[in-house]
Amino acid sequence: MPEEISNTVKSGPAGIAGSWPEHEDTTAKWFLISSIAYFFIVGIIAVTIAAKFVWPSLLGTVQYLTYGRLRPLHVNGMLFGWLLAADMGLTYYLVPRLCGVKLWSEKLGVATAALWNVIVLGAVVCLLMGWNQGLEYAELPLPLDVLVVVAWIMFGANIFMTIASRKYDQMYVSIWYIMGTILWTAFVYLTGNFAVLFATGTNQANLNWMYVHNAVGLIFTPVGLALAYYFIPKASNTPLYSHKLSMIGFWSLAFVYVWTGAHHMLHGPISQWLQTIAIAFSLMLLIPVWAVVYNFFATMKGQWHQLKDNVPLKFLMSGVVFYLLTCFQGPMHSLRSVNAIVSKTDWIPGHAHMAVLGAFSFFAIAGTYFMIPRVFRTRLFSESLGNWSFWFLMLGGLGFFTTLWLGGFWQGWQWNNPAIPFIDTVIALKPVWIVRFFSGILMFLGIVSFAYNIMATIIGAKDNPETAAA
Amino acid sequence: MLRKADTNFGFAIAAALIFFFIGGTLTTIVPPLVDKTWAKPFENSDPAKGPVGQLKPYTDVELKGRAIYVREGCWYCHTQQTRTLLADTKRSGWKGVDSPISTPDEFVYDSPHMFGTKRTGPDLSRVGGKYDTQWHRTHFRNPRDLVPGSIMPPFPWLVANQEEFTAVVAYLQTLGRAKHWRPDNDYEK
Numbered sequence: 001m002p003e004e005i006s007n008t009v010k011s012g013p014a015g016i017a018g019s020w021p022e023h024e025d026t027t028a029k030w031f032l033i034s035s036i037a038y039f040f041i042v043g044i045i046a047v048t049i050a051a052k053f054v055w056p057s058l059l060g061t062v063q064y065l066t067y068g069r070l071r072p073l074h075v076n077g078m079l080f081g082w083l084l085a086a087d088m089g090l091t092y093y094l095v096p097r098l099c100g101v102k103l104w105s106e107k108l109g110v111a112t113a114a115l116w117n118v119i120v121l122g123a124v125v126c127l128l129m130g131w132n133q134g135l136e137y138a139e140l141p142l143p144l145d146v147l148v149v150v151a152w153i154m155f156g157a158n159i160f161m162t163i164a165s166r167k168y169d170q171m172y173v174s175i176w177y178i179m180g181t182i183l184w185t186a187f188v189y190l191t192g193n194f195a196v197l198f199a200t201g202t203n204q205a206n207l208n209w210m211y212v213h214n215a216v217g218l219i220f221t222p223v224g225l226a227l228a229y230y231f232i233p234k235a236s237n238t239p240l241y242s243h244k245l246s247m248i249g250f251w252s253l254a255f256v257y258v259w260t261g262a263h264h265m266l267h268g269p270i271s272q273w274l275q276t277i278a279i280a281f282s283l284m285l286l287i288p289v290w291a292v293v294y295n296f297f298a299t300m301k302g303q304w305h306q307l308k309d310n311v312p313l314k315f316l317m318s319g320v321v322f323y324l325l326t327c328f329q330g331p332m333h334s335l336r337s338v339n340a341i342v343s344k345t346d347w348i349p350g351h352a353h354m355a356v357l358g359a360f361s362f363f364a365i366a367g368t369y370f371m372i373p374r375v376f377r378t379r380l381f382s383e384s385l386g387n388w389s390f391w392f393l394m395l396g397g398l399g400f401f402t403t404l405w406l407g408g409f410w411q412g413w414q415w416n417n418p419a420i421p422f423i424d425t426v427i428a429l430k431p432v433w434i435v436r437f438f439s440g441i442l443m444f445l446g447i448v449s450f451a452y453n454i455m456a457t458i459i460g461a462k463d464n465p466e467t468a469a470a
Numbered sequence: 471m472l473r474k475a476d477t478n479f480g481f482a483i484a485a486a487l488i489f490f491f492i493g494g495t496l497t498t499i500v501p502p503l504v505d506k507t508w509a510k511p512f513e514n515s516d517p518a519k520g521p522v523g524q525l526k527p528y529t530d531v532e533l534k535g536r537a538i539y540v541r542e543g544c545w546y547c548h549t550q551q552t553r554t555l556l557a558d559t560k561r562s563g564w565k566g567v568d569s570p571i572s573t574p575d576e577f578v579y580d581s582p583h584m585f586g587t588k589r590t591g592p593d594l595s596r597v598g599g600k601y602d603t604q605w606h607r608t609h610f611r612n613p614r615d616l617v618p619g620s621i622m623p624p625f626p627w628l629v630a631n632q633e634e635f636t637a638v639v640a641y642l643q644t645l646g647r648a649k650h651w652r653p654d655n656d657y658e659k
Binding site: 052060063067069072132134135176179183195196202207210218257259261264268270344346349416422424426 | 472476477479483485486487492493494498502508542545546547549554556557558560561572573574578579581582584586587588589591612613617618620622624627
């Protein structure tokens with residue numbers, strides 16, 4: 001990594017020399033604050049739907065609170081209200097710093113944050129009313145989809161203009177990932193929310209799963225890795241191990257990920273040859289993942305002791321381990337023999353939560369813990385509460401993932417024995433769902449302690465000024 | 471060669487898009503052009519080639535029922551695909567007869583598609599004609615009255631609304647019926 005970028009990432013540009021810009025970070029602050037509020041609110045929904053597995057008649061007579069309406073609210077709320085908004089907020093923070101310039105337009109940024117909140121609140125109303133397009137991850141009705149596109153263009157324009165006016169010639173790896181996210185998301189989102197409307201049946205399902213898969217693979221993965229590539233060296237004050245490995249990781253991701261959508265339909269009503277292509281490319285996903293993970297582990301060499309009392313680093317490195325695991329599971333699920341057991345079972349939510357919560361939310365939480373004290377020029381309200389939030393999320397998460405894997409695998413074996421009536425496979429899973437509910441409560445306590453810690457930091461910022469460089 | 475993308479803004483953008491579009495085009499636009507069964511409604515009159523039958527478009531009432539199925543999120547817990555797995559054909563079967571697998575030509579009129587990704591409740595790809603209206607009424611009112619141990623939520627507002635209830639049952643009775651495969655001894659006969 002060239003010297004200047006290395007230094008940028010290691011110690012931060014602000015305050016080193018007189019010519020560094022004074023960052024306002026208004027946009028980043030608004031995105032982060034609203035996303036954390038949704039993290040908390042949607043967390044309540046999450047615990048509620050977990051409870052519905054244990055007490056199926058809970059809230060059963062209220063049409064607007066039935067499982068079929070709360071589940072999409074949970075998924076969309078967590079993906080778009082919390083995670084993507086937090087990722088965008090952190091992007092507004094790190095891009096100006098990596099480019100050595102101010103954000104192109106704070107006004108446009110604040111308008112984007114306001115529009116994003118309109119979309120999320122609109123989504124809450126639509127999903128509770130049952131105005132659902134019927135396509136996974138693309139549930140929101142068309143008018144809201146249009147607003148998402150507008151917001152994404154506003155976000156993309158702001159970030160690209162900032163990058164175009166950068167002071168350093170060299171673009172650090174986080175910048176590529178962010179540019180990739182913005183460009184790919186545009187096409188992935190248009191496919192999943194607009195092109196699908198012109199197709200039916202298997203053709204539509206193929207477009208739908210191209211979107212679903214790449215919403216994770218080409219939206220949350222690259223922006224999440226952009227955060228990890230920035231915050232791991234930053235939080236540990238160590239330069240990134242290898243520039244070459246990060247290039248291999250990025251360009252193989254760009255090429256390989258988009259081919260794999262059909263692995264969601266293995267054994268289903270879709271052409272066998274397309275299934276085989278999806279399987280082959282799913283296995284190739286190991287290349288970008290291992291390149292990235294090796295790079296992060298090698299960066300940490302000799303620095304692991306820092307995990308002891310560095311809250312952001314705890315979240316980051318656990319996130320990397322979860323990323324490695326979830327991206328090992330993914331290709332393995334794509335093998336026909338494994339898929340015949342785990343597909344459509346409770347294993348799958350275990351896998352999906354490890355990706356979105358365990359890996360990418362952990363990255364975003366780490367970034368928030370790192371960024372908020374710096375942009376509000378203060379200290380974190382409580383390091384020990386930060387630790388508690390980590391352990392709640394970690395133990396709750398592990399409880400959730402592992403019980404659903406074990407339960408899902410067992411469920412898949414039972415399904416493959418047609419002598420067992422279906423209802424017996426439901427009854428068998430009840431203990432699993434009870435453990436999942438209590439794990440969910442632990443995770444929710446993690447969210448509460450994280451949100452409280454950040455809120456208290458912001459509110460106490462004026463009384464507790466810290467002049468450390470942002 | 472890709473080192474150029476480190477410093478060249480335009481080159482980085484172009485390369486990222488080209489890499490993406492190769493796979494994007496080959497896996498979304500090309501497959502329906504190559505495999506014509508994705509768009510051709512099922513029709514077969516030769517028993518030697520498998521189950522006979524014909525896929526018919528939905529009626530207005532069935533479409534209305536389908537919209538309720540979408541609205542209530544039934545598809546989050548019920549898949550609609552009998553996969554190429556022996557166990558699936560047995561579980562979708564009826565009175566000892568295995569169900570045929572689901573093929574793309576049976577779903578040509580489906581939008582949004584309802585294949586599903588999670589099977590919390592049983593698969594519904596061949597449920598049409600298996601249970602009568604009274605069964606569905608009781609089951610929607612409280613699933614546990616008919617299936618002890620079920621975790622399906624109750625849908626009292628569906629049963630209370632005669633028009634919606636009729637529509638959703640009409641839709642459920644269409645599922646999987648393009649192919650004639652079941653023995654002739656269900657409730658309609």
